[in-house]
Amino acid sequence: MTLKDLAKIAGVSISTVSKALNNSAEIGQKTKARIHDLANLYNYQPNNLAINLKTGKTKTIGVIVPSIQNNFFAKVIIGIEEVLNASNYNIIISITNESQEKEVAIVKTLSNGVVDGFLVAVGEETQVNQHVEHFNYANKRNKPIVLFDRVIKSLDFNKVIVDDKGIVNSVVKNLVKQDKKAIALVSAIYNLSVGQSRKEGYLDAIKGQQEAIVLEANVEDLERELKTLLDNTTVDAIVAADEDAALLALRVAKAKGLSMPRDISIIGFAPTKLAENVSPQLTTINQHGIDIGKKAAQLLVNKLEDSTLDPQRVIVNSTVVHRETT
Amino acid sequence: MTLKDLAKIAGVSISTVSKALNNSAEIGQKTKARIHDLANLYNYQPNNLAINLKTGKTKTIGVIVPSIQNNFFAKVIIGIEEVLNASNYNIIISITNESQEKEVAIVKTLSNGVVDGFLVAVGEETQVNQHVEHFNYANKRNKPIVLFDRVIKSLDFNKVIVDDKGIVNSVVKNLVKQDKKAIALVSAIYNLSVGQSRKEGYLDAIKGQQEAIVLEANVEDLERELKTLLDNTTVDAIVAADEDAALLALRVAKAKGLSMPRDISIIGFAPTKLAENVSPQLTTINQHGIDIGKKAAQLLVNKLEDSTLDPQRVIVNSTVVHRETT
DNA sequence: TTGTAGGCGTTATCAA
DNA sequence: TTGATAACGCCTACAA
Numbered sequence A, B: 001m002t003l004k005d006l007a008k009i010a011g012v013s014i015s016t017v018s019k020a021l022n023n024s025a026e027i028g029q030k031t032k033a034r035i036h037d038l039a040n041l042y043n044y045q046p047n048n049l050a051i052n053l054k055t056g057k058t059k060t061i062g063v064i065v066p067s068i069q070n071n072f073f074a075k076v077i078i079g080i081e082e083v084l085n086a087s088n089y090n091i092i093i094s095i096t097n098e099s100q101e102k103e104v105a106i107v108k109t110l111s112n113g114v115v116d117g118f119l120v121a122v123g124e125e126t127q128v129n130q131h132v133e134h135f136n137y138a139n140k141r142n143k144p145i146v147l148f149d150r151v152i153k154s155l156d157f158n159k160v161i162v163d164d165k166g167i168v169n170s171v172v173k174n175l176v177k178q179d180k181k182a183i184a185l186v187s188a189i190y191n192l193s194v195g196q197s198r199k200e201g202y203l204d205a206i207k208g209q210q211e212a213i214v215l216e217a218n219v220e221d222l223e224r225e226l227k228t229l230l231d232n233t234t235v236d237a238i239v240a241a242d243e244d245a246a247l248l249a250l251r252v253a254k255a256k257g258l259s260m261p262r263d264i265s266i267i268g269f270a271p272t273k274l275a276e277n278v279s280p281q282l283t284t285i286n287q288h289g290i291d292i293g294k295k296a297a298q299l300l301v302n303k304l305e306d307s308t309l310d311p312q313r314v315i316v317n318s319t320v321v322h323r324e325t326t
Numbered sequence C: 001t002t003g004t005a006g007g008c009g010t011t012a013t014c015a016a
Numbered sequence D: 001t002t003g004a005t006a007a008c009g010c011c012t013a014c015a016a
Helices: A003-010 A014-021 A029-041 A048-055 A071-086 A100-111 A124-129 A133-140 A164-177 A193-206 A219-232 A243-255 A272-277 A289-305 B003-010 B014-021 B029-041 B048-055 B071-086 B100-111 B124-129 B133-140 B164-177 B193-206 B219-232 B243-255 B272-277 B289-305
Strands: A060-065 A090-095 A117-120 A145-148 A158-162 A183-187 A213-216 A237-240 A265-268 A283-286 A313-316 A319-321 B060-065 B090-095 B117-120 B145-148 B158-162 B183-187 B213-216 B237-240 B265-268 B283-286 B313-316 B319-321
Touching (some): A003 A029, A060 A100, A071 A090, A090 B071, A158 A289, A164 A183, A183 A243, A213 A219, A237 A243, A243 A265, A272 B243, A272 B272, B060 B071, B117 B289, B133 B145, B145 B289, B183 B243, B237 B243, B243 B265
Antiparallel strands (some): B283 B319
């Protein structure tokens, strides 16, 4: 059922039907009513493709994330959904699995008539090699991009980031203030920029106070390293840069019979559900993923409505949720 | 940069450029080469909208899920991604938040030129009121639908389901065989069809063997009920129909000082990461979400390639992963 | 108040 | 081997 079909049935021209359905003032009341009824009767639905081709807008946003199993990104998407939905945008979610090849392919395909703009958390590969032509490509085609969480410094786009460095810094400083003499950082995400920021926060806080103890490795190696560390040194506190490291620290400490927080404190990044259900319950740094998503989406919607807006850099502060390990 | 622009630059007609870029045999080698070079030079990318409008195909699939924070759906999406990607389909993921209104809106919008077909896990609301016009609407418009996990019986579409009833049934039978005298079912998802199936599996297994003990409520009430139950009766085993109920059972049993599996066995549905990190580690029923996603996507791709294919009903079997609570 | 015609960027048929 | 031309479904000056 197209405008043409409807026009034939109504015995009027295509443009009359088009105008009637779009409630144009040019069309008479009775004609409008008649055509609306007809459209309902035949369950007419406009072809979005044609409208988009014509208008050059698609009212859909591409959301590109490295992973979806990651609780953080899932949360962000919920926030994005919420505001984009309210602003009547559709959402295309694409997952890169940290592959740059996929990231490039997705951005290029979606740039060409599929979406009006992007919300992206850059993949690992892109973050290390800083290959950003595909983003510039989209940008030149007037598809604004808002980067969130995993951003690229050199790109002058809207950005929503988490103050990873700052929150870790303050957490560690606090630990120092509590008279913890040996605070270790364990990380299984040393290859991600987030991991780097968190480490920097730690290093900055520890500098001049005590010797830095940094364990960075993949999960398996990390376990070994952590065991050796705890065997040979007394550690007062562990700050874990990611969920896996946090869980690992908890496990190893428990296995050694350390009591928390008496013998050792542990603070890590981990989703609430997990933190609440391990024992002892884990003190975590909460990143407010939903807020990040909302903010990023809002920035994009604003930019889409007013393309002259200058790029902003928004920081969404994380908060510490104290549980049983501190 | 459109075909027209390129044609002007190359000094040939639009159709020549089109054919050259599509590698038509009609065009001479040198011309082809020249035009390809030009296209590369000017970084020409075809407008997908126009292609889609012309061909009537979009090479994209709409995936509709009630939630994304649910680990199960996240897993399914990973499986879907994998096969759809291999078959060169794009993916649009939409989240209904269990709202029928949203489900209807999404299906209608996407049906009109946006996607070639759907992969859907029906929302709660739809599952209770069985309002399925929107699915029929899509189907009539030649947008095939594959239902997964949350399906509608009355719909004659391809379906990929989990044998919830069967696996719970066999788990409970096994418990009976192990001489558990009082096996309880706890569920916080009694309003979902999955919850119903799981309960049926339990009831069937327990029938004629022992008295059924079924606790169904929202998480808060469930906690109270479970405490009262354990205070007044000795329960040998608990089967939890969902993650929250499983976590709850574990917590309450621990709080009562029960040792697992000596005093009580617990088996529940829960994601691996959680099951492995609680203590004692939880024995779970693993649903193989990735396989479900793969299978569903494959069915859709097949249907898209050969529309005469009859709908299938595929069951993906779950398996029990024994950990410390059994 | 209604209709005609051109165009959005492609593909594809048919003619040259 | 190449080029006009129509068509996909819609919107919108402009004309009637």
